[in-house]
Amino acid sequence: MAGFNTPGLLFVGSSSPGELAYAGALLKKLYAAGGHDTYVEPCVGGYNQARSALEAGYLPSQMETSDVTLYSSVIGFLLAGRPLADLDVRIEGEPLGVAIAFVNAAGFTPTSCSPTASRGCRA
DSSP: OOOOGGGGGGGOOEEEEHHHHHHHHHHHHHHHHHHOOEEEEEESSOOHHHHHHHEEEEEEEEEEEEEEHHHHHHHHHHHHHHOOGOOOOEEEEEEEEHHHHHHTTTTOOOTOTTTTTSSSSSS
């Protein structure tokens, strides 16, 4: 099983050229259509998708990204049994409640992500 039994998989590399081309074309269509004036990408690794957004026409002032340290923090908080709301993650000043609700709805609890769990995190 992948995940905590294979920690290297937590930070697997960049998007493939095909993924970047697809994302770039999609972002261009979204940007051109209007109504999609902000690009948000949490837990960014190499910023390749963000570069695709720039090439699609998004200005840096229209983009919000964060480093993968947010991902590490979420995993750390789950393992420590701390509520994700304590991270105080915000997009455009608003708490990131949707992501917290998703994690809670998936059934990930501090005990299901215990370092002593034999198969890593489980819902």
